[in-house]
Amino acid sequence: MDMKFDLAQIAPPPHVAFPMSAPMRACAAGSCDQCGVRDRAICADLPSGDREALSQIGRRVALRAGQTVMWEGDDSMVVANVIEGTLKLSTSLGDGREQIVGVVYPSDFIGRPFGTLTPHSVTALTDARLCLFPRRAFDGFARSHGALQHRLLARTLDDLDRTRAWMLLLGRKSAREKVATFLLDMGRRLPIDRDGTIELPLSRQQVADILGLTIETVSRQMNEMKRLGVIALPGRRGVRLIDAVALEAMAGGD
Amino acid sequence: MDMKFDLAQIAPPPHVAFPMSAPMRACAAGSCDQCGVRDRAICADLPSGDREALSQIGRRVALRAGQTVMWEGDDSMVVANVIEGTLKLSTSLGDGREQIVGVVYPSDFIGRPFGTLTPHSVTALTDARLCLFPRRAFDGFARSHGALQHRLLARTLDDLDRTRAWMLLLGRKSAREKVATFLLDMGRRLPIDRDGTIELPLSRQQVADILGLTIETVSRQMNEMKRLGVIALPGRRGVRLIDAVALEAMAGGD
DNA sequence: CCGGCGCTTTGACAGAGGTCAATGCAGGGG
């Protein structure tokens, strides 16, 4: 189980245009009216006056793939809505072993409100845009707006359910079952183009870090499924789910 | 990874006095004033009038070890505060493989408010007492009492953090590290008697179901630690942590 | 269009942990 320490997790690989230490760039302010996640984010059912007030507290920010927004263990300074892009939540052991504990998509909420410590790092997997709030200001706003707090609670309860379901995968599923479950999950969450192909926002290493496997095992399982005709693997990050029924069977009940 | 189907998970073992199908027994009503978790449960900082109103919605219930309060997949009918005892939250695969996704103690909250499905089963590990509420009535009450909802949110956020931290253990730690981490965690949460011994509320199988291991691996790891003089194992469920520093080292960073 | 970098794949091998099968033993019931 001793995995080799992976330098890439500390220093950004050279091809990452914006190193993780790059400051977040402000981007076109844009009012809530034209926000792409206006009716799905936690601010959705605020009266529009309140929503604008909340908007005043925050700012729009753009991220490049690879940039880290928050670091595990740091003070919790900001929270945010994801407007666009995909990000990962991750924790790691002292020796570099990493576990991705969540993947978030547009309209999801990130950061740790009502708490002082950031429990996990948040890193952009693709270029992304956030609606970022100072944590204390957000906390204060939420405390005085029941609707917002209710929405945040509902979302947190959902996250907790999903996270606990994932524990079953981590603790009890075989490599084959893990990979099949993962692919089905991505098929549900990512846009599917007309020939049924999805573009994973993750490298093989990151898939491994989600499933609690090594990169080699993930690669072997996926190529074995390809050999069986259950999936196709066009390009480095493409996956076409050819036989979803067979995949479901491989995913092992639930 | 094919674990043998365990009958005990369907039918209660013969020594369980109250089979899981036994109805929950009402017990001495007791007002909130003399409730042992009054100042730690989510109802703690309600004005006492509101708290009594909430109390009217609910009822006190007693459980025997082994009884299941809620079943994974059932409609979400009730939620509850744990007054006394220890309970497990668990999910399982169709073939009987099980993962314990949480262990709850007095003052913790269980059940799925604001949702229609129970995401995991809840089973008493020891005899226990609950303050049980019909879910819909609780939801309604919570919606109109910001303080309660805030407290529930804070607790859910904490649960989510703990759960995600546990994913790192499930996905990335070795058997040795898992067992060491588990023992330290129990040492923090359970009462310690004067000679430093704790009484686990869990069988070896249940420990295995928390850690994503088999019963044999758990047993081997614990006895190996005993051989190393790091812990002692008095009786079937007793554990004395002799060398906490060594245990910390075995638990592997974080 | 080509070259090279780094991710991905593939192979050979090792070892952690699962499986199967006794045996031991704690603790409740008679």
Added chain:
DNA sequence: CCCCTGCATTGACCTCTGTCAAAGCGCCGG
């Protein structure tokens, strides 16, 4: 107080997945 039941321990073995190493090949930059 002793027996019996079922959990826990121990051993032998084997498989799955991790480790180490090398080769393949997308994809970006020039």
